[in-house]
Amino acid sequence: MRIFDPHIHMTSRTTDDYERMAAAGVRAVVEPAFWLGQPRTSVGSFTDYFDSLVGWEPFRAGQFGVRHHATIALNPKEANDPRCREVLDVLPRYLEKDGVVAVGEIGYDSMTPEEDEVFAAQLALAVAHGLPALVHTPHRDKARGVERTLAVVAESGIGAGRVVVDHLNEVTVRAVRDSDCWLGFSIYPDTKMSPPRMVELLRAYGTERVLVNSAADWGRSDPLLTRATGEAMLAAGFSDDDVDLVLWRNPVEFYGQSGRLDLSDVDAEPTFAGNSILRGGG
Ligand SMILES: [Zn+2]
16 A cells, blocks of 8 residues: 655654654645744744655655645734734745645644635735645634635636645535545544544545544654555555545645645665664654
């Protein structure tokens, strides 16, 4: 089973996770820029983080045979902090970089006027830079959040086929499918979405335009839940080809729209060479 995790925050994970992911078949990941727990107080903290998403983290992933790409944005939570607003000015420089395959995560956290403004500005950046957009949906008041998200996306002029609306569940899936945006699902150990529920959604809505991710962030999460979803699909009677579509070809097609996805030699056996540099400095 070859796996492309289209939304995973590797910055918050250990090298043990990379080893387990590689062994489970994860060959490629996209790491979206998001919040870091501790609030950031200046634009410099963001640029260091963005540099790490396009520099250090792809290098670290490469040690385990995992191809790493990033999406860059000011995340919805920090869009509310005026100290972070300058981040919008540095985004264009990052949106031109080779390893950056979308603008994201953008969208709503608490649906404030500040978030409205930053969301629309970043959709305009996606259009200007010819990039797809990864859109986070709020964890509270989800149905209203998705409705408003889809309205802002439609108004922005970006093609629906270039947008993935993420963290969907049974309540929000239909509206997004009807919008022609891509459907993103984050599989978690005990919240949001589980492998058995995901299988039911795939039965009901099909496998087209569906992206399944493990998100794997600061909260309780598991970077192997993409694999677990693939196994659950097979156990439920889906074919190997269905699993390959959802866990590999769909994310390749979606992020391939950036023209920057580099998956050359990605099926080569991981060598684990070069780990010594990660061990150095204790
Ligand atoms: Zn995320």
